[in-house]
Amino acid sequence: MSTPPPGTPLPPLAGGADGPAALRPLLSAVLDALHDGALARGGPLPPGGPDAVTERLRELTLPVLPDTGTGAEEALRTLVRALAHGAADPADPLCVAHLHTPPLAVAAAADLAASVLNPSMDSWDQAPAASALEAQVTRTLAAEVYPHAPAPDALVTTGGTESNQLALLLARERHGPVQLVHGANAHHSLPRAAWLLGLPEPVAVPAPAGVIDLAALDAALTDLHHPLLVAATAGTTDTGRIDPLPAIADLCARHHAELHIDASYGGPLLFSDAHRSRLDGLDRAQSVTIDLHKLGWQPVAAGLLAVPATTCLTPVGHQADYLNADDDTEAGLPDLLGRSLRTTRRPDILKTAATLRALGRQGLADLVDRTCAAARHLADLIEKTPGLELHDRPTISTVLFRPTGATDDDIAAIRRTLLTQGRAVLGRARADGRLWLKATVLNPHTTPGDLETLLSLLPLPAPTPLPEGSSHR
Numbered sequence: 050m051s052t053p054p055p056g057t058p059l060p061p062l063a064g065g066a067d068g069p070a071a072l073r074p075l076l077s078a079v080l081d082a083l084h085d086g087a088l089a090r091g092g093p094l095p096p097g098g099p100d101a102v103t104e105r106l107r108e109l110t111l112p113v114l115p116d117t118g119t120g121a122e123e124a125l126r127t128l129v130r131a132l133a134h135g136a137a138d139p140a141d142p143l144c145v146a147h148l149h150t151p152p153l154a155v156a157a158a159a160d161l162a163a164s165v166l167n168p169s170m171d172s173w174d175q176a177p178a179a180s181a182l183e184a185q186v187t188r189t190l191a192a193e194v195y196p197h198a199p200a201p202d203a204l205v206t207t208g209g210t211e212s213n214q215l216a217l218l219l220a221r222e223r224h225g226p227v228q229l230v231h232g233a234n235a236h237h238s239l240p241r242a243a244w245l246l247g248l249p250e251p252v253a254v255p256a257p258a259g260v261i262d263l264a265a266l267d268a269a270l271t272d273l274h275h276p277l278l279v280a281a282t283a284g285t286t287d288t289g290r291i292d293p294l295p296a297i298a299d300l301c302a303r304h305h306a307e308l309h310i311d312a313s314y315g316g317p318l319l320f321s322d323a324h325r326s327r328l329d330g331l332d333r334a335q336s337v338t339i340d341l342h343k344l345g346w347q348p349v350a351a352g353l354l355a356v357p358a359t360t361c362l363t364p365v366g367h368q369a370d371y372l373n374a375d376d377d378t379e380a381g382l383p384d385l386l387g388r389s390l391r392t393t394r395r396p397d398i399l400k401t402a403a404t405l406r407a408l409g410r411q412g413l414a415d416l417v418d419r420t421c422a423a424a425r426h427l428a429d430l431i432e433k434t435p436g437l438e439l440h441d442r443p444t445i446s447t448v449l450f451r452p453t454g455a456t457d458d459d460i461a462a463i464r465r466t467l468l469t470q471g472r473a474v475l476g477r478a479r480a481d482g483r484l485w486l487k488a489t490v491l492n493p494h495t496t497p498g499d500l501e502t503l504l505s506l507l508p509l510p511a512p513t514p515l516p517e518g519s520s521h522r
């Protein structure tokens with residue numbers, strides 16, 4: 050039978066004045082399933098590794114497309130519970146592998162409204178208030194990056210990867226085929242964007258201490274042919290280091306090179322009085338990437354590309370008669386198509402707007418400061434723990450460490466064992482020619498006790514016995 054029996058009600062819609070009443074019981078099922086799934090998991094990720102997770106999911110969720118549907122509440126209960134049970138949950142303080150943020154409740158709740166209203170940001174007649182909100186919020190955030198610019202602006206993106214691509218595209222449109230010069234510490238999306246845009250093969254400048262080597266950058270800029278675009282990083286993915294931005298901006302000025310700064314990770318330090326000065330020089334860049342789904346506690350996606358003036362975005366302008374006909378634009382309908390390379394686009398700004406308003410600058414600064422303090426505390430604990438070696442004090446909230454005497458293979462095995470046991474989600478990063486365990490602390494709720502628990506899970510080398518007759522320390 051290919052159609053439901055007569056009399057079966059149509060599935061309700063989410064929007065309109067009646068939508069909320071239809072949603073309420075479903076949301077209740079979703080919230081219960083999230084709660085039950087997280088309790089059943091009982092840790093930062095499900096134990097057993099990929100085979101066990103896939104098998105459990107199969108058992109719970111097949112068939113994907115039954116002939117007769119199970120109904121909304123059952124479907125939500127089953128799937129949401131299975132997904133929560135099988136999640137690597139960044140709200141668990143022992144889930145610290147990546148720049149994988151625990152979203153704030155206020156942001157997730159706002160995201161529900163975005164799904165219900167479903168504005169699409171490609172034309173004003175699909176998103177009247179949402180487009181006005183996006184304009185307000187992007188200008189406000191861009192002014193945090195460029196406080197002295199007359200008309201700073203920002204595009205909303207899916208994240209650092211898209212922002213970096215747009216930055217290279219804008220540079221190419223200004224100057225033709227720019228030569229990208231980036232640190233060896235830069236994110237892989239930068240050279241990939243150069244490849245995507247058909248730009249010359251990028252040049253990677255060494256970053257032996259985790260940040261761009263200035264003498265090597267100077268030499269590269271002296272040798273290379275123009276046009277040149279330097280990409281610096283404020284918060285590297287591996288170690289959280291910040292390139293020396295003012296010195297790099299000076300070199301770019303001297304060599305007539307443009308500067309893009311990838312502050313995907315470090316950008317939100319701008320909210321904090323205690324940490325803002327680490328980003329000095331940020332506003333000397335032609336464009337700045339910021340990701341609020343990292344140190345901004347937003348659900349994915351929440352990327353931005355900030356520029357000092359709206360006119361910098363002109364190259365992305367585009368016209369399609371059904372979305373922004375010239376006569377509509379002349380009659381005063383805002384022309385939104387030039388705000389992205391995408392067409393249909395979610396109002397991702399709503400969750401960010403709700404977060405900014407709910408927490409205010411002080412609330413955000415407090416989250417930034419707590420997160421950085423938790424990372425410093427983790428570094429303190431590692432320094433105090435015999436048998437553990439700390440790579441370096443954290444610049445933002447990334448901490449690299451390893452049991453003393455461990456080989457690179459040991460490090461990789463420790464990480465996979467903890468994953469398979471479902472006890473901790475640690476990352477890995479190569480620095481100074483060695484592999485390290487990486488904790489990227491993003492959870493502002495992390496307590497000292499959580500960090501002690503994390504370290505207690507590591508297999509420490511047996512202490513070397515004191516030689517016969519030596520006195521105890």
Ligand SMILES: *Cc1c(COP(=O)(O)O)cnc(C)c1O
Pocket residue numbers: 148207208209210211236238282284285286311312313314340352
């Ligand atoms: C995470 C990250 C990116 C990529 O951002 P996505 O949001 O994953 O696309 C780019 N640059 C840096 C420095 C990052 O940390």
